[in-house]
Amino acid sequence: KKRTKPESKPRPGFPKSQAQRINTPFIKVEDTSRHYRPIYAAMSKMPEINMAIAPPCTPFCGDKKDQHKNGHSEEWGHGRAKKNRAKKQVGFCECCMLQYDNLVKHVQSESHRAFSKGNEYSVLDRLVSTMHCDLALFKPKNKRPKCSVS
Amino acid sequence: ERSHRRAKRSRNVEMEIDNLYKAVPQLHKVFNVIDKIGEGTFSAVYLGEAKMLDGGRERFALKRLIPTSHPARIAAELQCLTIAGGRENVMGATYCFRREGEVVIVMPYMEHQPIGEIIGLLSFEEVRLYIYNLLKALKHIHQFGIIHRDIKFNNFLYNRRAKMYSLVDFGLAQGTADTQIELLKVVKQRATQKAGGATGKTDTAVPGKKAPRAPDTPTPLTTTGPPSPPQPQQQSAAPPSSSSSSTTVTPTTATAATSSPSTGKQVARPATTTTTTTTSKHTKELSRLSRTPRPVFGERNLNSVPSAPTAATIITTTTTTTTKPPAARIELVKPGRTEDLVTRRVAPAPRRPAPASRRALPARSLPRTSAVSPALTCHCFQTERVCNICMSRKKQVAPRAGTPGFRAPEVLTCCPTQGTAIDVWSAGVILLSLLSNRYPFFKGSEDLVSLTQIMIVRGSRETVLAAKTFGKAVVCSRELPRQDLRLLCERLRGRRPAPDGDEARLGEGKEDQEEGPRPSGVAAAPPAEGPRPPAPVNDHHLPIKKQHRRLECTDGAAGVPAPKAPRLEGAGGVWAEEEEEEEEEEEEQRGWDRVPGEAYGLLDRLLDLNPATRITAAEALLHPLFTDLH
Ligand SMILES: Nc1ncnc2c1ncn2[C@@H]1O[C@H](COP(=O)(O)OP(=O)(O)O)[C@@H](O)[C@H]1O
Ligand SMILES: [Mg+2]
Ligand SMILES: [Mg+2]
Ligand SMILES: [Zn+2]
């Protein structure tokens, strides 16, 4: 389905641009430098505040999609934890800079293991080494605290 | 209590705890892990008990980070806790354990209640103290040059009985130009053309590349529609299905990550040059640049790179400081990686010098039409049109991490200069939520839908004007009048009758200032979707709360999907008059009948659409609403 329809007459004196009208209601944002691509959203209807929705729910009676998506928000507590967990298998690894399908598998992958064994963590270790630790060993054999980072 | 908790915890939690011990075996020697407290997108948090050197026992929160977090990100989070935390309502860190890529941050445990469970019970005084204590935490971290970026209820722990407050979760924090958190200076955030786009999920809207949508979705919504840009490699693989939902999940780094699959087929780009410079030089350069009419350091690099394949927003590059030996230099960029450019994790423009300069228009807002290549000029600017010329420009990249519904307008509009004011906006959303008894308040998961919701509350003309000051041209197909905050909150709370008919749905057009029952019409307009029998006419003469409840009851009967948030107790049945009256008395006891104008005055200042004039946390603490607390 097309969101926009072509406009018939391109303005003279400018490179032919196939301007398209954004279906209403819409919102469009463009950097005033005009150096960047505009962003816009064509909505099937304008969001609105619905006073008939009882508190404490959001007054924005969103479309069903929104409602559906809302379920993923961690704001809703633990009810969705299971779903989240399943989703969480997919993600992006900041260490390896790649997308993974399965968290557990990725963490065991060669590239990731290489990273985690490397010295990338020295920044963290240095910071931790400056921390004072007053946790005691749970079953102290030698009375000294053993709070090493690695 | 401990054994009780242990008895209650599920098999799943048992397994997770086992798993935690296996991942970081040192924990065995120090902690008795009792239960799981919470789970975010990038961590799981457990309750543990430890023996202290002085012989006492204490409870701790053990935050196990997802092992795919970059060590520089983790270190920055930890440093925020250790340097700024432990006072002024900011969580501190006790210690940190690591084995290989598994990291556990240990913090003092703070018992707290999820806001969703108590929001309807709070008195106005509790709300006032809550917001005061949140602002105190914000003032404190902002003094350190920390932008939290994820201010929301879940990250501000609240113990209602003990009146304790604690700001947690610096996982998305960024530094201001003059931040005192060394690791926020050092870390740069990688942003990519696609990932940093204002919607973060634009890829799902590219024609033919739509992410799977829920089957019950009747609403087409494009964030970037046709015509598609002539950049085939940018429209690589269809994103994993999680991308459509990830925008609603907390931090955007994840959003960006999941919504922009790295393809492996990307055009190889030269390795990113690692910028090495001194802190002082950086700071100087930043402050100098922010005063000159051109884009700020970092952002310029960022946005001048031609559009190209993308990966995700993630920490990458590095700087080093004069105060540290070369060994302290952190190389986060692997040579030879295909990647786009890099932006500083530091937010470029230092936000608050003198009030006068704060009010000055940021450099970016100056029209620079002359700089636009004629070949790229079109007539779509500030119109309802787009064409292949403007749509083929590169996307602008700006920090976007955070949670939908709490993002400031400058974040939603992809403004590359963002400062501590974004946290203040989020605090405003929190206050709005508390005053109106609505949680969440904004629920749009798409940035531009969120922006529209903001415009419905704050006005579209006002938004357009404010956006201009930070260099954004906003066009909205309909004028949305700004709401009176007190009227809005009182109506939403049910203290004031909503206007009748269509006008019950604010944002439909003119605002109805009239109060009290109307002579005719139905009580409140049904939502546009789904059949719903009109409320009985005589409901007009009942207080608005009753109308709400009746409607809610009808909801259930009509089989309209009920909202997912906790309902009022007793909803679904018929309300007895006595019960009603009790409830109202209770409301009055909780002070909701005499909310001072200052509360809405502060709300108005926190939700200032213009970040340059928005009240700061420090200023807000001096607001008349808090006179007795100074
Ligand atoms: N120090 C603490 N004491 C008690 N609970 C905590 C503590 N820190 C975090 N939590 C709980 O764990 C949740 C997730 O922690 P957070 O640091 O926000 O992780 P994430 O980055 O995954 O959101 C919090 O919302 C809170 O409920
Ligand atoms: Mg959190
Ligand atoms: Mg976090
Ligand atoms: Zn990895």
Ligand SMILES: [Zn+2]
């Ligand atoms: Zn155009």
